[in-house]
Amino acid sequence: MRFEKRMHYLEDVQLFRYRSDMAWYILLLLLLLAAPAAMGTYWVSLLIQIGIYIIVALGLNLLSGYTGQVSLGHAAFFAVGAYTSAILTGKYSIPFLLALPASGVAGAAAGLVVGLPALRLKGLYLAIATMGFGFIVEEIIVQWESVTNSVNGLMVTRPVIGPISFQSDKSYYYLVLAVVLIMVLAIKNILRTPTGRAFIAIRDSEIAAESMGVSLTVYKTAAFAISAFYAGVAGSLFAHFMFFIGPENFTIMESISFLVMILVGGLGSVHGAVFGAVFITFLPEAISLSRGYLPAVIGEQAGLQSAVYGLVLLLFIRFEPLGLYGRWLKVKFYFENFPFYKKDTFRRVRKFHRTVKQ
Amino acid sequence: MSDNGFFRAAGISIQFGGIKALENVSLDVKQGEVHAIIGPNGAGKTTLLNCISRQYKADSGQVFFQGKNILKLKPHQVVSRGIARTFQNIELFKNMTVMDNMLLGRHSQRATGIFSDILFYGKARQQESDFRLKVEEVIDFLDLQAYRNRIINDVPYGVQKNVELGRALVMEPRLLLLDEPSSGLNMEETQDLAFWIEDIRDDLGITIILVEHDMRLVMDSCDRVTALDYGGVLAVGEPKEVVKNPDVVKAYLGE
Numbered sequence: 001m002r003f004e005k006r007m008h009y010l011e012d013v014q015l016f017r018y019r020s021d022m023a024w025y026i027l028l029l030l031l032l033l034a035a036p037a038a039m040g041t042y043w044v045s046l047l048i049q050i051g052i053y054i055i056v057a058l059g060l061n062l063l064s065g066y067t068g069q070v071s072l073g074h075a076a077f078f079a080v081g082a083y084t085s086a087i088l089t090g091k092y093s094i095p096f097l098l099a100l101p102a103s104g105v106a107g108a109a110a111g112l113v114v115g116l117p118a119l120r121l122k123g124l125y126l127a128i129a130t131m132g133f134g135f136i137v138e139e140i141i142v143q144w145e146s147v148t149n150s151v152n153g154l155m156v157t158r159p160v161i162g163p164i165s166f167q168s169d170k171s172y173y174y175l176v177l178a179v180v181l182i183m184v185l186a187i188k189n190i191l192r193t194p195t196g197r198a199f200i201a202i203r204d205s206e207i208a209a210e211s212m213g214v215s216l217t218v219y220k221t222a223a224f225a226i227s228a229f230y231a232g233v234a235g236s237l238f239a240h241f242m243f244f245i246g247p248e249n250f251t252i253m254e255s256i257s258f259l260v261m262i263l264v265g266g267l268g269s270v271h272g273a274v275f276g277a278v279f280i281t282f283l284p285e286a287i288s289l290s291r292g293y294l295p296a297v298i299g300e301q302a303g304l305q306s307a308v309y310g311l312v313l314l315l316f317i318r319f320e321p322l323g324l325y326g327r328w329l330k331v332k333f334y335f336e337n338f339p340f341y342k343k344d345t346f347r348r349v350r351k352f353h354r355t356v357k358q
Numbered sequence: 359m360s361d362n363g364f365f366r367a368a369g370i371s372i373q374f375g376g377i378k379a380l381e382n383v384s385l386d387v388k389q390g391e392v393h394a395i396i397g398p399n400g401a402g403k404t405t406l407l408n409c410i411s412r413q414y415k416a417d418s419g420q421v422f423f424q425g426k427n428i429l430k431l432k433p434h435q436v437v438s439r440g441i442a443r444t445f446q447n448i449e450l451f452k453n454m455t456v457m458d459n460m461l462l463g464r465h466s467q468r469a470t471g472i473f474s475d476i477l478f479y480g481k482a483r484q485q486e487s488d489f490r491l492k493v494e495e496v497i498d499f500l501d502l503q504a505y506r507n508r509i510i511n512d513v514p515y516g517v518q519k520n521v522e523l524g525r526a527l528v529m530e531p532r533l534l535l536l537d538e539p540s541s542g543l544n545m546e547e548t549q550d551l552a553f554w555i556e557d558i559r560d561d562l563g564i565t566i567i568l569v570e571h572d573m574r575l576v577m578d579s580c581d582r583v584t585a586l587d588y589g590g591v592l593a594v595g596e597p598k599e600v601v602k603n604p605d606v607v608k609a610y611l612g613e
Contacts, residue, residue: 009490010483012457186476193475193482194461194468194489197454201462204451211411211449212525213437213466222472268453 013192032177036170044169048241050281051176052234057261057273058187059230064259065268066196067223068203070123073114073130074258076137077107077228079250081235086154086245087147096159100179100236107232108225110137115224119217134255141247153246156239166240176237183230187270190226199223200268253306260309264316266325275324283308363425364389364565365533370409370419379405380416380589385567387533387582392559392566394576394597397586398609403569404446406586407535410567411443412436423533437466442531444522446538446569448515456505456513456521460496463528464489496524500554516547523551527558534558536568540575548575555579573601585609 006012016022036044056078063069081103088099114133121129141148148154158167159175166172190196198219201209210216239245257280265276287308291299298304320327334341365387372380380402387393395403408414410421412433421429428436442463451459467489470482478486497503500520505513510521519539526534539555540548556579558564570576576583576597583600585592587609593600600606 009487009494012490013486189476189478189482190472193470193478193486194465195472195475197458197462198465200454200458201451201465204453205449207413208445208449208451209462210433211413211437211443211445212462212529213434214462215432215434226472 015188033174036173041169044173045241046281046285048169048173048176050277051173051180052237052241053258053261053277053281054180054274055183055234055237056231056258057265057277058183058270059227059234060258061262061265061268061270061273062187062190062199062230063223063227065262065266065272066191066203067199067220069118069220069223070127070259071130071224071227072127072252072255072259073132073134073137074227074231075250075252075254076134077110077231078235078238078254078258079137079141079247080110080228081107081232082239082245082249083141083148083154083235084232085236086156086239089159089240090154090156095161096240097161100233103236104229104233107235108229110232111224111226111228112221114228115221118224119220131252131255134250134252138247138250138252141250148247151247153244154239155244156242158243159240172241176241179233179237183233184270187230191270195219195222203268257309260313262323263313264323266323267321269323269325271328272323272325275328279324283312363422365421365423365567367406367410367421368419370406370416370421372405372409372414372416378589380409383419383586383589383591385584385591386594387565387567389565390559390563391581392555392568392579394580394583395567395569395586396571396573396576396583396600396606397592400588401586401609402589403586404537405589407443407537407567407569410436411441411535434466437529437531440530440532441535442526442529442533443535444519444526444537444539446541448518448522450510450518450522450525452510455507455509456502457490457493457507459510459521460493460525460528461489463525464492466529492530493528496527499527499557500524516543519543519547523554527562527564531564534564534566536566536570538569538571540570540572548572551575552579577601 004017016025035047039047056074060071060074063071084103084106085096085099088094088102089096094102114130118126118129142150144150158165158172160166164171166175198209198214201212201214202216202219206216238249242249261276261280262273263276264279265274266272284305287305291304293299301307316323322329365385367383367385370380370383371378383402383406385395385406395406397403405414409416412428412431416429419429420427423439423441426439428439428441431439451462468485470485474480474482497506500523502517502520502524505517505521510518513521519542523536523539540551543551552575555566555568559566568580570580580597582595583597584594585600585603585606592605592609593603
């Protein structure tokens with residue numbers, strides 16, 4: 001058991017609650033910094049992919065996990081970011097350092113376009129609307145040949161910032177790592193200030209949020225814009241990582257895997273976004289590895305991956321709605337309060353006194 | 359400020375389909391008083407409150423608060439004019455801690471934008487600290503210390519009621535609308551509430567409009583009463599007079 005003695009109000013919202021937490025995170029950072037030296041290129045490229053997914057998942061989690069607005073169209077914002085960056089750096093030779101935030105801003109602008117009409121939609125209907133937006137963007141990419149080069153896609157180069165070239169995977173890894181750290185810090189700051197609390201308030205009760213002075217219009221669109229900004233930045237990193245982007249990178253399947261990421265990782269937690277990104281990156285690898293061992297009837301099915309996604313999603317929603325992060329909390333709680341863990345500690349309490357449906 | 363200019367609702371009507379929930383209702387509240395709205399079920403008490411806080415859009419009528427018509431404002435704008443409210447069926451943020459719920463009460467006082475929040479430096483940092491200072495004051499006032507970091511879902515009903523009252527007080531309103539603050543509370547909790555209502559009026563200088571069924575609470579701590587029935591005003595006056603009013607007696611007990 002640990003006891004806390006707080007001397008200042010801001011200790012409530014500090015990034016690391018305990019000294020030991022800080023030590024662990026510094027250790028993790030050191031490991032991440034040393035990783036490329038110890039790993040093969042294949043593993044480094046997986047880590048880069050994880051980093052890119054973490055950024056998308058952070059944004060989507062802010063929108064869906066914290067603000068409660070489901071989006072099935074995040075691949076579209078991802079695409080907007082990727083194409084913005086590819087076109088700016090490719091056609092107009094704008095430096096990457098400008099193109100990266102510009103992709104975020106382009107994503108955010110797309111987010112505003114979706115966010116404003118989405119104000120009137122809730123739940124499933126919002127999911128359908130955002131999914132529709134995803135299809136529209138995919139179709140625009142295919143049809144707008146003069147800009148996007150249609151199905152032939154665009155070639156993208158690795159960025160060069162000043163004297164430093166990020167040509168190799170190992171150097172690009174550090175670039176992605178730096179961006180991920182900035183994005184994590186930003187989202188942590190949003191969540192510990194009035195902005196983040198307003199987002200969560202909207203999720204829990206729109207009526208109460210409004211009567212606290214939270215403008216639903218402003219904050220719902222802001223959530224969409226920030227979330228799409230994250231997807232846009234990630235899209236830019238993705239484009240420069242892949243060397244080549246085409247419409248097939250941004251299908252509905254991609255949107256679904258983003259959603260699976262935050263559901264499996266844990267809705268409404270920053271850790272969850274990270275866990276989910278790691279999980280979703282390794283899942284296809286595990287599936288393709290296991291194909292060899294499965295009976296041919298199953299192993300050679302084209303839809304195996306989608307089926308596994310669906311199964312994983314179902315199992316998590318049924319048995320661990322809080323996702324991997326929830327499981328992580330439980331394990332931590334078990335060890336911190338060693339002999340006192342009870343199975344019911346985390347059981348959801350059902351309450352019946354609410355009589356009015358929102 | 360002159361007394362009769364503080365809060366005045368005049369000629370409020372609202373209709374849901376064929377039902378006239380409120381018809382030409384007027385309400386005058388003086389600064390510094392506790393004003394109760396009573397009436398049988400379905401009389402339109404909560405509807406009146408919802409019209410004032412703009413959850414419902416009144417079909418006609420005017421609501422003047424400190425000389426300004428607030429009936430044109432959006433619900434979230436009413437708050438910044440200094441009107442806070444609580445709900446009959448607790449509307450707290452269930453998955454947040456007591457602390458975070460009350461911090462949301464400060465939302466209307468925020469001076470930082472989204473961008474300075476992202477940086478969390480200087481003003482945003484100071485603001486966060488100041489918000490907590492105010493919340494701690496209210497926590498002390500309502501004896502909520504033990505629940506500070508508990509999730510709302512895990513706290514008993516009575517405490518949730520207090521947190522909701524606290525969240526409204528954190529806003530430092532000039533007018534507080536309480537919708538059945540004592541419903542679901544036991545005797546002891548209701549007594550605490552009666553004391554708090556007096557303290558809120560006398561020490562914090564907040565004017566209160568409350569919808570209430572518990573007549574003892576109304577008799578003890580309210581200065582004036584408006585009785586409603588079938589969307590119309592039956593009687594206005596001191597509690598003692600109003601309960602003797604034959605129309606009011608008839609509405610509650612029948613002929």
